[in-house]
Amino acid sequence: MARFDPYENNGGTCVAVAGADYCVVAADTRLSVGYSILSRDHSKIAQLADKCVLASSGFQGDIKALQKNLAAKELIYEHNHNKKMSCPAMAQLLSNTLYYKRFFPYYAFNVLGGLDSEGKGCVFTYDAVGSYERTGYSAQGTGSTLMMPVLDNQLKSPSPLLLPARDAVTPLSESEAVDLVKDVFASATERDIYTGDRLEIVVINSSGTHREYIELRKD
Amino acid sequence: MFRNQYDTDVTTWSPQGRLFQVEYAMEAVKQGSACVGLRSSTHAVLAAANKPASELSSYQRKVFRVAEHAGVALAGLTADGRVLSRFLRNECINHSFVYEAPLPISRLALRLADKAQLRTLPKYALVCVKNFRLRELLIPVCTQRSWKRPYGVGLLVAGLDETGAHLYYNCPSGNYFEYQAFAIGSRSQAAKTFLERRFEGYNDYTPEQLIKDALSAIKETLQGEKLTSANCTVAIVGRKDDGTIEPFQMIDATRIQEIIDSMEAAEEAPPVEPSSMQEEERTSDAAPMDI
Numbered sequence: 001m002a003r004f005d006p007y008e009n010n011g012g013t014c015v016a017v018a019g020a021d022y023c024v025v026a027a028d029t030r031l032s033v034g035y036s037i038l039s040r041d042h043s044k045i046a047q048l049a050d051k052c053v054l055a056s057s058g059f060q061g062d063i064k065a066l067q068k069n070l071a072a073k074e075l076i077y078e079h080n081h082n083k084k085m086s087c088p089a090m091a092q093l094l095s096n097t098l099y100y101k102r103f104f105p106y107y108a109f110n111v112l113g114g115l116d117s118e119g120k121g122c123v124f125t126y127d128a129v130g131s132y133e134r135t136g137y138s139a140q141g142t143g144s145t146l147m148m149p150v151l152d153n154q155l156k157s158p159s160p161l162l163l164p165a166r167d168a169v170t171p172l173s174e175s176e177a178v179d180l181v182k183d184v185f186a187s188a189t190e191r192d193i194y195t196g197d198r199l200e201i202v203v204i205n206s207s208g209t210h211r212e213y214i215e216l217r218k219d
Numbered sequence: 220m221f222r223n224q225y226d227t228d229v230t231t232w233s234p235q236g237r238l239f240q241v242e243y244a245m246e247a248v249k250q251g252s253a254c255v256g257l258r259s260s261t262h263a264v265l266a267a268a269n270k271p272a273s274e275l276s277s278y279q280r281k282v283f284r285v286a287e288h289a290g291v292a293l294a295g296l297t298a299d300g301r302v303l304s305r306f307l308r309n310e311c312i313n314h315s316f317v318y319e320a321p322l323p324i325s326r327l328a329l330r331l332a333d334k335a336q337l338r339t340l341p342k343y344a345l346v347c348v349k350n351f352r353l354r355e356l357l358i359p360v361c362t363q364r365s366w367k368r369p370y371g372v373g374l375l376v377a378g379l380d381e382t383g384a385h386l387y388y389n390c391p392s393g394n395y396f397e398y399q400a401f402a403i404g405s406r407s408q409a410a411k412t413f414l415e416r417r418f419e420g421y422n423d424y425t426p427e428q429l430i431k432d433a434l435s436a437i438k439e440t441l442q443g444e445k446l447t448s449a450n451c452t453v454a455i456v457g458r459k460d461d462g463t464i465e466p467f468q469m470i471d472a473t474r475i476q477e478i479i480d481s482m483e484a485a486e487e488a489p490p491v492e493p494s495s496m497q498e499e500e501r502t503s504d505a506a507p508m509d510i
Contacts, residue, residue, distance in 0.1 A: 068316055072312050072315075072316050075308075075312055076308070076309075076312065079284070079305075079308050
């Protein structure tokens with residue numbers, strides 16, 4: 001007797017890398033279900049505030065609802081405080097919103113990237129129920145296990161084992177970080193069937209938000 | 220109007236068919252400092268006179284953004300106004316969440332009017348529904364209990380939707396009307412007289428012209444006091460020529476001061492010319508007599 005499954009994994013991978021004064025958030029644009037492709041041009045990235053971008057992979061129905069929920073809460077914040085939400089504030093809000101549905105979670109694996117109030121890059125990585133951590137870089141989604149070891153190796157970020165605790169932002173320049181993200185997606189596309197088609201890269205820095213698209217393998 | 224035996228609570232009619240409490244609430248609006256609103260076919264402007272309660276205090280905020288496409292200016296009990304602004308903001312957010320579209324201004328004014336009704340004439344009916352807890356239903360028809368008072372604030376609701384720019388005035392009574400231009404609050408009659416003379420051309424006005432007329436209308440209510448960017452607030456919303464929306468926002472003080480200065484310069488310019496012409500005539504007259 002088949003039971004209705006409220007969830008579905010639409011695949012895809014999201015990555016974010018924080019630098020000294022920039023943040024790169026990238027995700028592929030393939031939407032799949034099972035072994036089929038539903039769309040080659042579906043964005044997983046949502047701009048929630050000036051300096052705050054959310055990339056989520058998982059069940060796109062829940063992701064759409066989560067993004068709408070956060071956008072509405074951000075608008076209320078703007079009305080009450082007369083300014084847009086900062087990235088760390090949005091990070092906490094996202095965590096609370098996810099935990100609110102602890103017993104029927106949003107099937108969304110999130111990576112939040114942006115600039116903090118000092119203009120430094122920040123990346124926050126989440127699990128499905130809201131546990132989060134500020135890191136220097138992160139990957140979530142079907143290709144994350146293929147990408148994280150490469151990012152660990154290539155980003156030259158300070159090791160988390162060092163004392164005193166060091167900021168995990170990468171010392172790489174913005175263009176080097178963008179090139180690395182492109183390489184890492186190209187590699188994951190080779191082996192992960194759910195990742196491919198096109199890569200959407202969003203770079204946030206002091207001059208604003210800049211979007212770029214790169215073609216990936218379509219098989 | 221004088222105190223009488225029919226004005227104690229909002230649910231008592233007078234023999235003449237008046238609800239005095241509602242009328243008294245509308246008096247509260249007349250006591251507040253002035254606000255004006257005007258609109259063209261593409262833009263709507265709201266302006267308010269900033270009157271601090273005392274020399275030591277600052278003025279209260281009277282113009283609020285409600286959504287990207289709409290805002291309100293209020294006169295009367297500003298505390299009630301804050302509550303209503305919060306309500307309107309929530310209504311706009313909920314509507315966009317469900318329909319992915321901005322709430323049309325006529326519907327926004329309607330929600331506000333409905334809320335005024337529910338507040339003034341509540342009927343609480345205890346309904347026992349099987350398997351649910353006792354629920355209280357709010358029905359704005361007749362009355363059984365009445366411990367709530369009307370909102371003591373009048374709101375000018377301005378915004379942009381698919382059918383163009385709109386301006387509504389919402390009364391504490393729950394009535395609302397659409398206007399091309401309107402003024403509320405103390406000494407608003409002077410502003411209304413000014414607007415009545417000019418409103419027929421407003422549909423074709425540019426945003427700058429609308430702002431100038433709004434400032435002139437506020438100036439009428441100040442009655443002698445000098446108009447500066449410190450004692451007025453102006454906000455605008457509209458659709459630009461290229462079709463994109465110009466979101467509801469206050470115009471900043473330096474820009475307002477520039478506009479006020481240019482308005483004053485335009486007023487002063489004409490009188491200068493006739494007097495210099497008069498001097499020339501006198502000198503030319505003097506010469507023949509000066510023998």
